[in-house]
Amino acid sequence: MSGHAAPGPFQVATAQWPRDHAELLQVRGVVFIEEQGVPEALERDDDDPRSAHVVARDAGGQPIGTARLTPQRRIGRMAVLREWRGQGVGHALLEALLREARAQGLAEVALHAQVDAIGFYSRHGFVPEGPRFDEAGIEHQTMRRALARPQAIDDREAAAAIVTALVRGARRRLWVYSRHLDPGLFDDPQVLSALRRFGTRGGGVEARFLLQDPAAAQRAHAPLLPLAQRLPSVFTFRVVDDPVDRGYAPAYIATDGGGYYFRTLGNRFDGEAELDAPGRARQLRDSFSPVWERARPASEFRALGL
Structure with a gap:
């Protein structure tokens, strides 16, 4: 040619x-x-x-x-x-x-x-x-x-692929409910790369993480934490404290781009996801908000400046 x-x-x-x-x-x-x-x-x-x-x-x-x-x-x-x-x-x-x-x-x-x-x-x-x-x-x-x-997600590779797509499709907001930053998922290189791009985009972006076991994430030296140290105004963490909230088994990510990935059992990768389901994403976001308000600051991360 x-x-x-x-x-x-x-x-x-x-x-x-x-x-x-x-x-x-x-x-x-x-x-x-x-x-x-x-x-x-x-x-x-x-x-x-x-x-x-x-x-x-x-x-x-x-x-x-x-x-x-x-x-x-x-x-x-x-x-x-x-x-x-x-x-x-x-x-x-x-x-x-x-x-x-x-x-x-x-x-x-x-x-x-x-x-x-x-x-x-x-x-x-x-x-x-x-x-x-x-x-x-x-x-x-x-x-x-x-x-x-909904797209069926069956394993870690599929989970990392869909979270990468969700983060890239977010406009300004991410809401993440995770037990302890999911080893194998939020430390996956392509997921971290997408989060880094999101965090450095500017324009008032924010990713909120609700955790059940922040100490486990810290002990595992979760790679997301150093990224959050560099961008503390973007990545914010709170810890589920209310006994009723702590009994919640699922995990999920929702975005203001209308996408979500929901896992009925938060310690497993299998679940379902959609990139364009604003109704379901809004439902998860609405469930997230009151738990976030009841949650306590992540004092475990205080030494990291988070």
Whole structure:
């Protein structure tokens, strides 16, 4: 591919396979066949004529990215030319296909993510499912996202993926009810990275944490605490003190972006989540507020300046 404008404005549109297939295959050929060494016989398949396709074009109308949604409800063939990566093209393509999936009335979509792209899809609410596997000589991970119902969360990897997406989708507020900062979750690198980005965004952001056992978090040297030390106006902690409140078994996170992740048993990762369920998120926030008002300051963290 040559003759493209430098990265700048672009547009994403629905593509029609009979009309646009040469452009779509041109982009996919550069990314998958030339760059990644995928055999052409594997890159091309019979799903293309039956799939919904989207294409990204630069200001000059040249194709710079593409993706598809197959009849098997699988998103795939996500390809963006090298010089356009990191410019939001992949995000726009994926969001366009999610809109298409909703328009088709699909309850969920899945994809096979190359391992180095798992973080990208996690930020869009996809959660890992099952073991990794080889596809066309490249390690992949199946990922799934529910669209018309809560997403089932079954393990730590899925929990970390959905919390990452929730934090990134929050506008200014996070509400977290946790027993002791959940080892394996709030110390996960991608979750910590999302919280760091949230905390340094500015604009009066705040994350409130209600804990049942702050001493356990401190003994475990929870990595969130040093981050909170650097941003004490953002990350605030209180401890559940009322005996009635201490008997509450679930744990959850809710955001002002309309998302939530709820676990019936707070010492387990399995639960349910949605990225766009403002009613349920509001319900959890309303449950959180009176407990927060009754809770005591986290004196265990006083030495940390929290």
